[in-house]
Amino acid sequence: MSKAYMLTELASFGMSLMKLSDQNNQDWTDYYRSRDTANRQVAMNNNLAYNSYLHINEEQQLSVQKQHLDVNALNKAIRAAQASEKAKIESQGGDSELGSGLARIQNIQRDGYEALARKDLNFKIALGDFRRRRKNTELSTLDKNNKAFSGLTAVPDSTGLVTQAIGLGIDKYAKVGFYTAADGKIKSRFSGSG
Numbered sequence: 001m002s003k004a005y006m007l008t009e010l011a012s013f014g015m016s017l018m019k020l021s022d023q024n025n026q027d028w029t030d031y032y033r034s035r036d037t038a039n040r041q042v043a044m045n046n047n048l049a050y051n052s053y054l055h056i057n058e059e060q061q062l063s064v065q066k067q068h069l070d071v072n073a074l075n076k077a078i079r080a081a082q083a084s085e086k087a088k089i090e091s092q093g094g095d096s097e098l099g100s101g102l103a104r105i106q107n108i109q110r111d112g113y114e115a116l117a118r119k120d121l122n123f124k125i126a127l128g129d130f131r132r133r134r135k136n137t138e139l140s141t142l143d144k145n146n147k148a149f150s151g152l153t154a155v156p157d158s159t160g161l162v163t164q165a166i167g168l169g170i171d172k173y174a175k176v177g178f179y180t181a182a183d184g185k186i187k188s189r190f191s192g193s194g
Helices: 003-091 099-150 158-177
Strands: 178-180 186-188
Touching (some): 158 178
Antiparallel strands (some): 178 186
């Protein structure tokens, strides 16, 4: 076997190893790039969720303030209606604490309390809506983050790289180190007997 052939095979082996190394480097670059992209996407998703929570919380705070003002206004209206009815009853010569006068005052109070109860129920429904909106934001963010991480490339396999390099070495050794003799038998070029 000529030295030129052996050098050519050795150079081919070296080039194959360089190609494997380059591919491994590219695999690691792709891996880190995909992780960086996923982490950036997750950070953006989390920032959007945070902004959404701030908005929902601000709306809830305004809703609580509005509820407080509405309840105070209803209580004032109930007291004003009761006072007006008492004045009307007493100006007509009746007693607002007995009989039909008392019943009229209690009707105003009952109607006012029913309005307060409806207001309270509507407020509880609104609070439930705020909780659902937060939960939906949380689930949506988790879904987006899962999608961002599901596209990651796999960690490059160092064992596979070593195995491929060994396989290339064995293949080149087999090409250079063995030949088929005239009798059809495979013989080693390095054994001395040949």
